[in-house]
Amino acid sequence: MMNLSDEPAIRARGLRVIRGSRQVLDGLDFDVPRGQITGLLGPSGCGKSTLMRAVVGTQAKVTGDLTVFGEPAGSAPLRSRIGYVTQAASVYRDLTARQNLEYFAAILGIPRKEARTQVEQALADVDLTDHAEALTANLSGGQLSRVSLAVALLGAPELLVLDEPTVGLDPVLRRDLWNLFHRIASEREAAILVSSHVMDEAERCHRLLLMRSGRIIADDDPDALRVRMGTATVEEAFLKIVDAEKAAEIEKGSAVQ
């Protein structure tokens, strides 16, 4: 019998998403394991956010097989097990950081006493304890996105889906947040799916999914990827794969003609 913890957090087979008349995700197969950080990298507009929305169950017109912890993505029992951060900070601007967290904690069904400690912990995790009582409308862009991240940390989710959580943050904060992600992954055995279009963040992930125009063009760990492509950085590896693909497409195009 398969051990439950061997089962991946996310399992996708033939995942397709149509938006309007456009195929945004084109038959993806991938697994996201527990206890690891999986980086989703690719240029903006390649379908990263759509993939994440499909995983959390907010994307319409998803076909194919997509399960989270063995349940169909978006099903009700999963809603308290996933922490989700959208690209734009989705918090109430006319509430303080603490009031935002208190409200979302109540929605997650965290008991009051417990909620208080969790809110404090989440504020500390994103280094916003000093700004807890400030109206979020008055916070800087980076602080605002950290409030949004703190919301996703509530309730100790087993899966964190983070859509470009470190955009616009200074290097010190970025390092601290990545340390936090690593701590969450190792201590809680949580799965983390994090997207970025900044390739240097790829080096901090356990595993990488490289995406380009709705398809996954590489699924590997950073070291293996660099070795396989014979490059010094993930960025160079990515560019090499893209160039090879483009060349193949041109060749195919001329063969048809």
Place this chain on the structure above:
Amino acid sequence: MNATRTLATTARVLRQLRHDPRSIAMMLFVPAVMLVLLYWVFDGKEQQFNSTGASLLGIFPLITMFLVTSIATLRERTSGTLERLLAMPLGKADFIAGYALAFAILAIVQAALATGLAVWALDMSVAGSPWLLLVVALLDALLGTALGLFVSAFATSEFQAVQFMPLVVLPQLLLCGLFAARDTMQPVLEAISNVLPMSYAVDAMNEVLRHTDVTGTFIRDCAIVAGVALLVLALGAATLRRRTA
């Protein structure tokens, strides 16, 4: 439905408003100021002030709650907070009931101020109990909340959302009997006014104004306003989609 989540949502909406005292002041005091203005306009014409004033007591909560709800839910949709909430274990009914309750509380305070002012300071003579005026005002607020929630699904910007106010509210205002008695209208217009909920809200106010007892017409009017409000709330719930393109 989950009481904790509904009440948490109500508390959150009220907390948001508390950070915006100017909006609260306008919601609570503009109706009162308008009534004073009306009192001066109908200087000495007690009969006219009575019926127009009573009608306005039913119309204010509808307009106010329509505006605040349509903007508030539009903000939820565009800021991503609605998407976040619906990815969490929040029922749509909890969301809607949370909003309805928060705005109902505001509507009660608003209507109490306006009614109190009209009855005690401006000598509006009401045959029935002023409490019944409050009941109608509350139902109207619920109707306004329901309509606001529903139209917010069709607005993609705050500009569009406020434009729905004249579209949805003005025809009702023109045909509700405030400007011309409904039974004197051209039959087509009368038929239209018969299917618009505000007609019944204004009618209910006038019933309280003229009759000392709770009349059958009053109960029918209240039932219609409440029924339409619940129907529109259900339609509004259908526009809250967990999955969007």
